[in-house]
Amino acid sequence: MYVRVAILVGSLRADSFNMQLARTICERYRDRMEAEILDIGTLPHFDQDAEQDPPPAVADFKRRIREADGVIIVTPEYNWSVPGVLKNALDWASRVDKVFIGKPVMIAGATPGMLGTVRAQLHLREILSSPGLQARVLPPGGNEVLVSLAPQKFAGGRLVDEATLSFLDGVVDKFIAFIASP
Template sequence: MKVVAIVGSIRKESYNLQLAKHVQARYADKFEVEILDIAPIPMYNQDIELDAPQEVLDFKAKVKAADAVLWVTPEYNSTIPGVLGNAIDWMSRVDKVMNGKPSMIMGASMGAMGSVKAQMHLRDILFASGLNSPLLPMNEVYVGAAHTKFNDNGELTDQATIEFLDTVIVNFQEWMKNFA
């Protein structure tokens, strides 16, 4: 199974990028994860959507080719980051590469709530008609106090979080069989 991870932060040392890398490495025996870089995607502009820049075409092609999408988002001002919203805007237009594509959401933040508000908003967005993405139910992953759960090398070290992810990833893998 091929999964693309879309990380809502473009910060080099992002905890969400570290979380995506953990999933990519730890569960390589369950599925292939490619982490997509959303930084090069230009701002969505309806004037050019029919002749989109190559960065957008490449990004959308990778999403379209994937079996599922793993969203890993921080929380900015109680919602998703603008850069993530921009990537979503491109995916929801013209060929609508997310239509029917299964998704799973997780996120990390230094706060206690672990991006819960951003994830709630992302769920609403993914159900929009231009996206229509089914979401793994009842397996929310909120990594709060992320700065205490990763070491200086960006490795997830919190055993309770690792064990929880082990369970959720198995649930995701089993749920994905509904879309094969």
Template sequence: MKFIGIVGTNSDRSTNRKLLHFMKAHFADKAEIEVCEIKSLPAFNEPKDKTPPSTVKELSDKIEDADGVIIATPEYDHSITAALKSAIEWLSYTTRPLINKCVMIVGASHGSLGSSRAQAHLRQILDAPELKARIMPSSEFLLGHSLQAFDENGDLIYHDKVKELDECFDEFILFVTLTNELLKKAKFNTEQNKKFSWKQAAEEGAL
């Protein structure tokens, strides 16, 4: 399987980036994970023609081609970062590659909660009509005290969290396999969902 791992921040010192790179190496025998940055994406500005910038299109194409997406989110003020929200807004407003795409959410934080509130908020966002991602249910990977969690080689040193991450990742692989097979058989109209418009929905609701 091929997954895209999205670093949910533009911070150079992010432990969420370290977490994704650890996952890439640790699960190399189970899946290929390409870690993608959002640093180069411009702030969302709602282009009239809905054409994404080249950097957004590049990320979108990678998501389209992947079997699933892993988003590593920190927690800023009880929510996700402005940079991640902007990246998601670009995708939802233009190409909509996350529709029916399987998503696993993980998160690391300097405190003890491991980005739990940000992860809950991200789940709500990804359920919006313009996104409609298939989010892995009943599974959270929360890495607290992340500043001390990695050694000089980038390995996660909390053995209990490594075991927990192993279980979560195996569940995600199964979730992706079953969900993609279901989507294939049920023939959900992904392309029609990509054309969703609030204006059209409002007009139809007024009839």
């Protein structure tokens, strides 16, 4: 099965490990998945007064989410939670046409720290369960892509650690099957 996936990256940093992980995902599974990294850094701050007729960048972002078969969120952990730039994008998506309802979502994250963004991922799962989002998130058991000690695992702008890549292969396989399943 060939799927179309939108990727959201929770870091705007030029050398972001999470962006490197997102690019690795785009390239590595090209035969089965067309993945597009959406630019959430240019979305304006969420404003409830603008939600009925949002700015063009927001309307475009929501359209791309609506048209995707699934979404992969690749994010760092900031202060034990998700970065504001990602929460902002999710807040826009959670209103009016609610483009995440029923949308298959996979979560991944990288950090130089030991805990692989686990706290952010737990928060993110809670956020994605909220009434405005109601995403269909790949269940956590065995599917948590927690890339710890990132400086040792990335080189040349890509994830290169073989054990992590092999684990990622398995999770992406399951995500593609999850998208296909009712």
